[in-house]
Every structure is written in structure tokens, then in C-alpha cells.
Amino acid sequence: KSFEADLKQALRKGELEIFYQPQVNTITREICGYEALLRWFHPIRGQVPPSEFIPVAENIGLIHELGDWVLRTACTEAARWPRSLKVAVNLSPVQFRSRNLIQSVVTIVTQSGLDPDRLELEITESVLLDKNEQTLETLTQLKAVGIQIAMDDFGTGYSSLGSLRSFPFDKIKIDRSFIRDVTTRADAFAIVELVTGVGRSLGMTTIAEGIETEEQFACVKQVGCEQVQGFLIGRPVPATQLDHLRQASN
Numbered sequence: 001k002s003f004e005a006d007l008k009q010a011l012r013k014g015e016l017e018i019f020y021q022p023q024v025n026t027i028t029r030e031i032c033g034y035e036a037l038l039r040w041f042h043p044i045r046g047q048v049p050p051s052e053f054i055p056v057a058e059n060i061g062l063i064h065e066l067g068d069w070v071l072r073t074a075c076t077e078a079a080r081w082p083r084s085l086k087v088a089v090n091l092s093p094v095q096f097r098s099r100n101l102i103q104s105v106v107t108i109v110t111q112s113g114l115d116p117d118r119l120e121l122e123i124t125e126s127v128l129l130d131k132n133e134q135t136l137e138t139l140t141q142l143k144a145v146g147i148q149i150a151m152d153d154f155g156t157g158y159s160s161l162g163s164l165r166s167f168p169f170d171k172i173k174i175d176r177s178f179i180r181d182v183t184t185r186a187d188a189f190a191i192v193e194l195v196t197g198v199g200r201s202l203g204m205t206t207i208a209e210g211i212e213t214e215e216q217f218a219c220v221k222q223v224g225c226e227q228v229q230g231f232l233i234g235r236p237v238p239a240t241q242l243d244h245l246r247q248a249s250n
């Protein structure tokens with residue numbers, strides 16, 4: 001069977017699962033929340049990475065159904081966590097541009113019982129590229145119901161620092177390509193320091209992605225980055241393993 005045909009059945013066959021990766025405060029090391037990361041386990045293909053199946057889901061129009069499922073599952077799960085913990089969900093640009101995005105997001109969040117301010121939607125710079133007025137309108141509506149907005153993979157796309165002025169982000173996720181080099185290259189360090197400073201000045205939370213070593217952790221903490229996420233803190237794990245993870249950090 002084709003990749004597309006298998007993907008279309010994945011949800012119904014129970015092959016999809018959400019893994020959660022912790023985000024911690026750099027000063028207290030307390031967990032602030034988790035990013036929801038979709039996983040596909042196919043009996044023959046094995047584990048298919050989202051970088052391979054998300055683009056296909058976008059092309060065949062399946063992303064709306066998948067995206068709604070991820071959002072519903074993550075919000076329902078998070079509604080049972082301690083109230084101090086947020087959940088971050090990735091939104092595909094295709095989902096973001098859909099006409100009924102606001103209505104479906106609001107319906108799903110309401111039905112889940114999760115406080116909207118505990119939901120953070122991650123968008124990438126590519127959504128800022130086109131139709132800026134509509135983008136601003138959508139973000140403003142999401143924020144009006146209390147949902148938080150994070151700019152994912154910041155620094156890798158085409159948007160500039162100006163987008164931080166034009167759009168109401170609550171959080172900036174500094175891309176892991178900068179973190180990888182932050183302890184060894186002055187240019188990467190300068191960019192992390194700059195983005196953290198701009199974020200703080202604009203009242204946005206900054207988080208460093210892809211933290212793998214204590215040296216990287218110390219480095220981003222030193223420049224004032226508020227949160228980190230990465231294999232050093234914790235790998236993405238199934239929801240059933242979260243209790244254990246939380247206790248281990250306390």
C-alpha cells in the first residue's frame with residue numbers, strides 16, 4: 001500500500017501517539033510544561049518521523065484531522081496535569097490558514113476542560129510570510145480567548161526581528177541550530193544573547209531548544225534565557241511516563 005493510504009488509516013488503527021518533552025525554568029529547573037510531539041508507529045514501516053509524514057498530511061488535506069486529534073488529545077491530557085504546567089502544540093501553516101481554525105481550536109479547548117492560558121500554540125516563521133493582515137487577525141483572536149502563542153524555530157526562516165513587533169507572541173523558541181554552536185562559536189552566542197535580550201525587552205518568554213549539555217545550559221542561563229528544552233532535560237516520552245518524570249525533577 002502507498003504511504004498516503006497507510007497515513008490515512010493511521011489514526012483509525014491507533015498507530016499515532018503523542019510524546020511529551022519537558023520545558024524547564026533555567027533558574028529553578030522546575031518543569032513549566034511540555035511540548036506535544038506527534039509519533040507514527042507503523043507495523044511494517046516502523047517509526048516514521050514527523051518530518052516525513054507531516055508534509056504528506058498537508059498535501060493530501062489530512063493535516064486538519066490529524067491536527068485536531070493532536071490538539072484534542074494533548075489538551076485533554078494536560079487538563080489532568082497540575083495547573084502550573086502548560087502544553088505546547090505545533091500548528092502546521094496549512095492548519096493555521098484554514099478558515100475555521102479559530103472555531104475548531106476554541107471548540108476543542110473548551111471541550112477538553114483545559115484553561116486556554118495553559119495552551120501554547122507553536123507557529124513557524126513561514127505563517128508570517130503571506131497575508132499578514134489575516135495572520136495578525138488570527139493570532140489576535142486566539143489571544144483574545146487566552147491562548148498563548150509561541151514562535152517556533154526562531155531565526156531559521158525569513159522573518160526578521162520586526163515580526164516580533166508586529167505579532168503578539170508570548171514566547172520565542174530559539175532554534176536549536178544556534179544552541180548547538182552556542183558554547184563554541186561567538187556568532188551563535190551573540191545571536192542567542194541578542195534574541196534573549198530582545199525577548200525580555202518585549203515581555204516575551206525566551207526558550208532555548210535542543211539543549212544537550214550542561215555547558216549549553218549554563219551558557220543560555222547566563223545570558224538570561226528563561227527556559228530550556230532538550231535531551232539534557234528530557235527526551236519526548238509517552239504521556240504515561242510523565243508522572244515519573246515530574247517526580248524525578250522535584
Ligand code: G
Pocket residue numbers: 036037038039049050051054070090091092
Ligand atoms: O518530534 P520531532 O522532534 O521529530 O519533530 C520534528 C518536526 O515535526 C518538528 O518541526 C515538529 O515541530 C514537527 N511536529 C511534531 N509534532 C507535530 C504536530 O503534532 N503537528 C505539526 N504540525 N508538526 C509537528
Ligand code: G
Pocket residue numbers: 021037090152153176209210211212229230231232236
Ligand atoms: O521544530 P520543533 O521545535 O517543534 O521540533 C522539535 C524537535 O526537536 C523534535 O523532533 C524533538 O525530538 C527534537 N529535539 C528536542 N530536543 C532535542 C535535542 O536536545 N537535540 C536534538 N538534536 N533534537 C531535539
Ligand code: MN
Pocket residue numbers: 035090122152
Ligand atoms: Mn515545536
Ligand code: NA
Pocket residue numbers: 152153154173175209
Ligand atoms: Na522548534
